[in-house]
Amino acid sequence: DVKVTQSSRYLVKRTGEKVFLECVQDMDHENMFWYRQDPGLGLRLIYFSYDVKMKEKGDIPEGYSVSREKKERFSLILESASTNQTSMYLCASRQSWSSYNEQFFGPGTRLTVL
């Protein structure tokens, strides 16, 4: 079974802090994604990566950056956390570059910025 893990289930940070959210997948998937989920808005794509060291902006990249130095790990970085970044963050991976393949999701990190 594909396993996607995220470093924390719950995280509380203060405004202005630099925040790292880590995601690791164990199935050698090429593609990885970061979404945020907010009530009434569904899931929105922040960034994605189709290979190591490659990254592309999604629909709402402002205030975020990402890093993918190794194939199995995709990090989401909040350079200076703000209260409007309080949300559930979901990481996903996908086998390869295709609209056919399903994405596998991690359990999510619920981030609260005070």
Added chain:
Amino acid sequence: AQKVTQAQTEISVVEKEDVTLDCVYETRDTTYYLFWYKQPPSGELVFLIRRNSFDEQNEISGRYSWNFQKSTSSFNFTITASQVVDSAVYFCALSEANSNSGYALNFGKGTSLLVTP
């Protein structure tokens, strides 16, 4: 523009009732894929089904069935004889072959299903 619309925000049913979750999508692509995911209270999205745009056959898996109709751009999901364990948020999603977002999934806003005993 919203590409996937799930008009039902919340649905509440009593156990053993049948329930249908609606999904309407919008795309100009001729090749695309539709997905349903389940998000239980634990938070992790679980893949349920994929359907490609060239296959309009309905699918049944146990108590779950899916009705794909290109004429109405709909991909509805029916749970027969619902159970309490079906309580979750259900997302419909679209992946387009001519995507400039890495074939990322376009999600609907989800339908929260509550099944009570």
